[in-house]
Amino acid sequence: MITPTDAIALQEQLRSQVITTDMLPHPIRTIAGTDVEYDKDTNLIAGAVVVLDYETLSVLAVASHCMEVSFPYIPGLFSFREMPPLLEAYRQLSITPDLIICDGQGLAHQRRFGLACHFGVTLNVPVIGCGKTRLCGEYHDLGESRGSIAPLIAEDDQALIGNALRTQNSINPVFVSVGHKVSLGTATDIVLKMATQYRLPETTRLADHYARLALLDYKSAPNTPPASI
DNA sequence: GCGACAG
């Protein structure tokens, strides 16, 4: 497998390919969410991709893949751990979504190349990064109401690398950043739109649900393909 | 050296 040193070199090389302007279909008709679930007492991980109707949020397609982890967890090299199951799940999808929301950072990363960038550049599709917690960057004066935004500024070069976004009143914000082929403003608007009822966008919540199911299914019957739509 | 550190 790739070494951490080589992984960093790859990030440095691929980061120049990230597109930070909107290159999405208008109107958006379908949106996908991705998430990865880890098993507590084995090396298994399950990645899931769920495609929703952009307006109704109804589930149009689901795919998942279970496998053994092939890379350690190292902050900043997260994508090398989660990409393999996600790429395989994405490959199995019966529908190609207009864009994807990943559960992790995009440009809001020490080398400006988080999971959302890696996934987007690899597949050449629009991707939004939406993390539950901060990896790097600082923000101030975030309002308490749903829709409040505070710029996430990199500590090193003061670059704008994302937005802290409050998706529900007085609930901890999520961290939105560009993954690929989408602007920060558009990414922020879309994440807020998808977070209809809870802190996290429905895309992420559903992907988490299906990834959990995939892991349980795999453990109970390793040779049986997971249910998919 | 110490703390921080996506999942």
Add this chain to the structure above:
DNA sequence: ATCTTGTCGC
């Protein structure tokens, strides 16, 4: 990520 129910506070 995972361990994990009820409970404190707005």
